Amino acid sequence: MDKLIEKIIEKDNTPIVAGLDPKIDYVPEFIVKECMEKAGDDWQKGAADALFEFNRTLIDNLYDIVPAVKPQSAYYEMYGIEGLICLQKTISYAEKKGLYVLLDVKRGDIGATAEAYSTAYLGETVVGDKKARSFTPDAVTVNPYLGTDGLKPFVKDAVRFDKDVFVLVKTSNPSSGELQDLKVDGMPIYEKMGSMVSALGADNVEQYGYSRVGAVVGATYPQQMTELRSLMPNTFFLIPGYGAQGGKAEDCALAFDERGLGGIVNSSRGIMCAYKKGDWKPEEFGAAARCEAINMKEALKNCIK
């Protein structure tokens, strides 16, 4: 997690991760039109190319002010092979621009299968004397429903390959409480999961006091955020739910320590679609995204002590 924290500090203490969840409706029409025409019958390639052009311009406009990007795998998988090529290209491009890449895949499975997922996203695929990395993010998100069997392979690879893992604890969506808020002997499930995540990272606390095993904690549930922060002092938080989903800067601030560290706040639609609000032209979507990121940074700075 030190790598991420250093990038946050380097970018003038900006704890923002820009979500790259490019729905085709978010991409300005002139890009879609051009890429679709160029691709002809191979329209899925055209669509994927449009997503990549969109991502590239966003990255070009953001890389010097934000430390990280978070592609959401679903929006690439839905374009099949072409979408996944776009995902790989997006990860590589962000990497080249010095960004920390957090790939939001929310995988989770039994031990042997979790190993295969971890190999795909954090480790190396090996056949005989050949080896290669299939996808190359700095971190992934994982789902804890199957218990620690399904998490340990990711933690092991994180340590071995200098990566991080973020485990879902309290998610930002409206129905997250259906399971996560249920109480077991007076303690909600999200706290139980918080303790599990904390224990998983206990051996890997790094220089800044945070472990390689982070937690996903939504900005939309400030009370739970407060409880989890005090329960998990060595766990770095990935904070979704800011902006479009309703989370506010003061809610996010609850995750931070007295140094102004402890979490990174995601904004996807807010940044990607900034050009759709106000007087921006479609061609200015990159500048609009930059402007929104700067405004978000100010809003967070005003709330984080």
Add this chain to the structure above:
Amino acid sequence: MDKLIEKIIEKDNTPIVAGLDPKIDYVPEFIVKECMEKAGDDWQKGAADALFEFNRTLIDNLYDIVPAVKPQSAYYEMYGIEGLICLQKTISYAEKKGLYVLLDVKRGDIGATAEAYSTAYLGETVVGDKKARSFTPDAVTVNPYLGTDGLKPFVKDAVRFDKDVFVLVKTSNPSSGELQDLKVDGMPIYEKMGSMVSALGADNVEQYGYSRVGAVVGATYPQQMTELRSLMPNTFFLIPGYGAQGGKAEDCALAFDERGLGGIVNSSRGIMCAYKKGDWKPEEFGAAARCEAINMKEALKNCIK
């Protein structure tokens, strides 16, 4: 779920799904060698081709005696783009042979993102007047940690596109109880999740009395299987954990109704690696898989009333 049940009945009431989780170590060396040599520097393609050759021979030897196959996405994702092309080819080949294809992806996310995943695996990707299916299985597995927001898009697409969904309820792995067995007001989480899944499928119960929303319930926990069967009479079970993981035929039998319906039992390693036990030669891996499937069928038939 009728489609799956009809295929089970058609294949002489054989409730077996063959897992296609092709670790490269499972593939006979002569196939790996040949494919790797042919691919030259493009060794990931060579490895993926070896997986496909392995799958194809398994399917050729199984398609007339089992109703379904279950590729596990992780084992394809770990070979990157080439692995995902192999996954698409495997799905198409199994489809052509008349098999029901259950893709084990265990996806789960907030509403909007769950929609994108569902589009990728059950629905259609649409851009302007173009549309296509990216991956073409008959069903997928999903993870309920985020609550019903993350499940409903899959159910909606299942109804619209004549597909099915299997939600993780009680998984087969050793640590599954860490979260799933916790008790809320005296009721274990897996029962809470069971009720949620049951309710999600209530509007879509089909002719055989089972809904489009199935549940994953491991053979390794017979007591929980019994409880869930009585709690969820209209839910079809996908039953992992048979064989290598320790689940027995008599444990699986607990999921079935008086007609001999109600579940489908997965075997992955047991069938794929059958040739590694006994006097089989590596070239006979297909015949060995067929023999193991026949033995498994007999074992299940002896236990299911």
